[in-house]
Amino acid sequence: MRSIGEMARSSGLSVSALRFYDGAGVLVPARVDPVNGYRWYGPEQLDEARLLAHLRRAGMPLADIRLVLAGWSSTETELVRRLLRTHLRRLERDLSDARGELSTVRALLDHRENPMATHHVATVRLTVGAPELAAALDAVRFAASTDPELPMLGGVLFDVEGESLHAVATDRYRMAVAQARGTSAGALGARVVVPSSLADAMRALLSDGGSVRLGVDGNQVTLEAGARQAAGPCLDHDFPDYRRLVRLPAGTRALVDVAAFRKAVETGPVRTAEAPEPGAGRCDLSVLKMAGDGTVAVRAEGDDDSDCVAVNRDFLLQALAAGARDELILEFGAPTAPVAIRRTDTEESFSILMPVRLDT
CATH class of the missing domain: 3.10.150.10 (DNA Polymerase III, subunit A, domain 2)
Known part of the structure; x- marks a missing residue:
């Protein structure tokens, strides 16, 4: 474990900056002493702090940095790379210095292999009440992105774990999370991104009450409500690790x-x-x-x-x-x-x- 002073010397961030990023929920210490309030950082947080220092020197907004850090350990780096390219297009001044910092981040990303927010699918069957699923979709749909530069955010994440479904949407500037519970069959879990248009078609089937059946089979997702059905392929992208983003x-x-x-x-x-x-x-x-x-x-x-x-x-x-x-x-x-x-x-x-x- 590193103290805040040791972390500052090793990462290139000042002590005051580390306190700021703690308060903003961007880089939260692994442990805070309940008696004296001293902050302690885990070994894995040094790389994150160095990455954060590079991105802040390049002027990247905190909203984007949250997503970069959330996807930092993913083997699928498309979201991170798209965020970097989008930021470069927004820069009008000091572009040369910013390119240098972001090139360093790209080089670091090329050497990362440990997955964090891996896109994974399995054969899952979940029976859930139509009102519960409708409420979950209504609670998150407003936050889905419409930015064509970030297609992995253009839908609703269905994160099925056992008998629980978390629906999640974000456009980087807001995020919404909702839960619906049901009874499951098949595998224990799956994580797929349902395109916004398909999520809307599913929502249209949920007005009659009763129970509906949600199925995930490979990259295909299906919602059956009586004799009616909405089905289609999932987005072939990874969604950021939302659990980290809401800590x-x-x-x-x-x-x-x-x-x-x-x-x-x-x-x-x-x-x-x-x-x-x-x-x-x-x-x-x-x-x-x-x-x-x-x-x-x-x-x-x-x-x-x-x-x-x-x-x-x-x-x-x-x-x-x-x-x-x-x-x-x-x-x-x-x-x-x-x-x-x-x-x-x-x-x-x-x-x-x-x-x-x-x-x-």
């Missing part, structure tokens, strides 16, 4: 009345900033702050921004709608850490929104 430092939670909070967001003040999505122009931001009494306020221009977090307003409204509850829990960490929107009845269904830097 966030514990934050402060606030219970919000969804209708009242939604109205406050819709009618409240907004600020504008460059949208993180390439070519998206500017976007409206809601700047949120949790008060001492546990309420969440939308801050106006000119208010004190300390301990505030800014998120894309449209993304926030979509996450509230996808939560489909009268009350939801908002969890805030550091201003640089994602905001989590959680249900009150389960920890297995939630969404997270990446913060957006305010213009200065």
Whole structure:
């Protein structure tokens, strides 16, 4: 184990930078001493810290770095390579220095062989209630990417483990996870990425209630609802290791009345900033702050921004709608850490929104 000082000397990141990336949930220490708060890092985290140093010197956004680190140990590096190419196209200044840093990362990727988020399929049969599966798809579909440069994110991950199905979607700037339980037959698990169009066709079959049968056979996925069926091939790409992406430092939670909070967001003040999505122009931001009494306020221009977090307003409204509850829990960490929107009845269904830097 390395102390934070040893990790700083070995990785090229400063101590303050390591503290920042801990608070942002990007590089969390393997252990924090509960008595003195000292941070300790595992041996495998040194390579991640060095990779992080290269990517930050190249100016890569934190949202993309999360995905790079999540896929760092994968034998399938397409997502990482596409992220690097997309970032290069966005750079307008200091391109020569950035190319040098990213070339170093590519060379490191070529020597990595240990899989982390391996795309794997098997023959699986899962019987699940139509309302449960419909709720899971509704909770995550809004977060699926439409970016043609990142086709592996253009669908919904179906991660079947035993009798549990996790549905996951992300476009790098938000992520949603939901769970449905059923009864299984066949192999113990499979992980496939269902194209968004096929996921929508499946959702259309789930309006009649009762039970449906989900089947995964090789690269083919099928949903049977009575005599009706939606079937097709899965995306031939790996999905990032979502379990790592949602390991966030514990934050402060606030219970919000969804209708009242939604109205406050819709009618409240907004600020504008460059949208993180390439070519998206500017976007409206809601700047949120949790008060001492546990309420969440939308801050106006000119208010004190300390301990505030800014998120894309449209993304926030979509996450509230996808939560489909009268009350939801908002969890805030550091201003640089994602905001989590959680249900009150389960920890297995939630969404997270990446913060957006305010213009200065």
